[in-house]
Amino acid sequence: MVFYPPAWVPKLPFDPPDSITVGEFMRSEIYGRCPIAKSRNPFTCGITGKTYSATESHKRSDLIAKGLGKIMGWEPNADLPWDKVVGVFSYNTIDYLSVLHAVHRLSGIASPANVAYSADELEHQLKTSGAKALFTCLPVLDLALKAAKGAGIPEDKVFILELPYHAKKPPQSKTVDDLVELGRSLPTELEPLKWSKGQGARQPAFLCYSSGTSGLPKAVMISHRNVISNVMQYCLYESVGRKKFGVDTQVELGLLPFSHIYGLVVVAHSGTWRGDEVVVLPKFDLTEYLQAIERFKINSLIVVPPIVVRMLSSKDVCQKYDLSSVRLLYTGAAPTGKETVDELLRIYPTWHVSQGYGMTETATVVVSTSEDDIMQGTSGSLVPGVRAKVVDLEGKEITAYNTPGELLVQSPSVVLGYLNNEQATTEAFVWDEDGRWMKTGDEVIVVKSPQGNEHFAVVDRLKELIKVKGHQVAPAELEALLLSHPSVDDCAVIAVPDERDGEIPKAFVVTPPSLTSRKDEDIAADIIKYVRDNKAHYKWLKGGVEFIDVIPKSPSGKILRRLLRDRERESRRAKGAKL
Known part of the structure; x- marks a missing residue:
């Protein structure tokens, strides 16, 4: 039995474009993004309030690309993308996405790395991705330099993303602002990219590392079209609930690491594509988190379950701040228990508490909860363009509700596979008469919501992460x-x-x-x-x-x-x- 999105879910208006970069998709209004003139500033520092308009952010990205291209000797239409891989090892900043899109402007590949990595773990990612340069930030600079040296990246190819409270830098290091000024000083513009038909579907935009089920993390090859597709899917799905509650654009929390697929696609890309303002915090600190909500009147908290638990264990602290601007709290990366949600709603009864489900290999969301159809204990319904099956241990399709089995999915956001790991790629997929299905490794049940819509609930993890x-x-x-x-x-x-x-x-x-x-x-x-x-x-x-x-x-x-x-x-x- 193949499951489809509920009847209320709009269909994608057109096939996601397959011959443009993510950056071009994000700034071009012809693909459906919120008009620039009606968009909020895409990124604002939640600590200092520093911000750029959408136009300024796009300009900075172009200038970073010019400066980076000059230093690295890269041109947009020369060499292979694999010759232009750039690691990014940093806490969230308001320039993070501009750097990623600058790499894409040169037809390169960005490889975001978890800022919690040890030097050995970062070195593994830099080596296996083939990174030629690295962006980092001062709090982890020493570790980054050690890993870069081990991976053969010279110190003058390590660039600094600036964070609040960290204004000083080593004299030999170039910052993002230095690249912007270098780009501004160059007399000629970068030539336009000359991509062939379908190149955006074939070429990785990101190498994001996933733990998979065994060994060291593996590089997941995520194409430009994968990201473009999921931005379209998630935003279209969310638009129904937002429209019902009169939401045009809003202020979102940008706390989830942009190095993680959840923060990268759901927050950094989807939020700004629909014209929202993302208030960026480098990492979780309860006081800074609460202060940002109150100061910037944040409407949407996109978080992980442990943050909800922390709020519940710190009720007295939370009640000192005005959180009345919050309409939606959305969780992902792991299920949030019904008891936890119920306790939160007793304190904040006007909030909508929703969940989503996805993984690096589906880049990102395949199941999400609409504000108009919340069923606690589930992750919601399929988003546009996704088909799903549930199978038992023998691979036989399960057709009954409330019967556990492994979730298989098809979506234009399902990734290309694992870099230089044919075995892992082969094991991740199964083929039948309906085509290629991604094996999620998660055990789910399908249930009907009170409104009659099919919802998916994750009940166990077959892949044991x-x-x-x-x-x-x-x-x-x-x-x-x-x-x-x-x-x-x-x-x-x-x-x-x-x-x-x-x-x-x-x-x-x-x-x-x-x-x-x-x-x-x-x-x-x-x-x-x-x-x-x-x-x-x-x-x-x-x-x-x-x-x-x-x-x-x-x-x-x-x-x-x-x-x-x-x-x-x-x-x-x-x-x-x-x-």
Whole structure:
């Protein structure tokens, strides 16, 4: 049984364009963006209030492209896109999107990196993506320079995105403003891009790294048309609810990392394409978050569930601020429980609380909740242009409601595949008479809302990712590191619930017989430190280390994580802890 968007969802007005860059789509009114004259300033710093108009932002992007092209020796229509890959390792700034589009203006590829990465993790991304230059910011400059050196990127090819409170820079480093001024000084304009028909569908705009299900994060090749498609899909879907509630343009929160597909597409691109103002915060700080809502009268909070939990645990602090401007709170990256939503609505009864579902490999949203059809406990309905199937473990289609199975999707936003990883690409898709389907690895049920619309609820993750405060952690990546530790004979990592971060990793470890003389707590502390020294903070074993005689596995050697989760659940139940 193939599922389609509900009848109320508008159809895409035309096939998403396949021969232009994301940047051209974002600024050209012929494709349906909110007219520039009616648009709010696209990005405003939530700390200083610094802002640029849409026209100024577009101009800055063009000048950055000229300056970058001059320094790197790049021209728009010369060389391959793979010769012009640029890493971006920075907290959110009001120039972040301008830098990405400047790379595209040169027909290059941008590779945003998680600012929480360790130097080794960033070096891995820079090397595997083939990055020739790097944009970063002062708080992580030392780490960025170390990773860049390891990846063969010279220091004069590392550029600085400026953040509030970080005005000073090393004298040898060029900032984005320096590139703007260099671009302004050059007498000739960049020649127009000469793309062939369909190039925007074939050429990656972004290399975003996804944990997948095993090993180190893999580079997901996201084409220009993938991003363009999802901006059209998400904005058209949202337009129905916005129209009903009289919303033309609004002020949105720009807190989610623009390096993550959720923040990159849903906030940075979709928000500004429909003329909204995005109030940018570099990272989450409860006081700055609340101050920004009050100061800029933010209407839409696009967040992850741990931020909701933090608000609920800090009710007294939240009540000191005027949050009356908020109409919508939208969550993604992980499900938000009905109990959490109900508690939030008791405090803010006028808010609409919605959820969405997507992944890096679908760039981004395939299921979303309309403000006009909210059903708590689900992620909403299919957005325009998406088809879905639900299949059982044998791959047979499930046709009944309330019956769990793996979600498969088709969408113009489904990505090209994984860079230099044919096996992972092959495993991510399945073909049938209806074409190519993306295997999400998520177990869902389909239910009917009170209005009679089909809603999707995620009930489990077949692919076993751990979602820590919006970040994805592959258990196998941590397991590979642990197995290199002399105190670990075998191991398995699972997600355990955490009130602050949503989920955190916990390791089950089998130690070699030679360690019987050492205390368990000493070994555990040693293992925990080992992970802290080698991985980003969200991958740390905050759930602890538990020693076990044997890791449960199937006859084929696959770790039976469900048995470990059951063990953890029983242990927590016995202790009266949250399950």
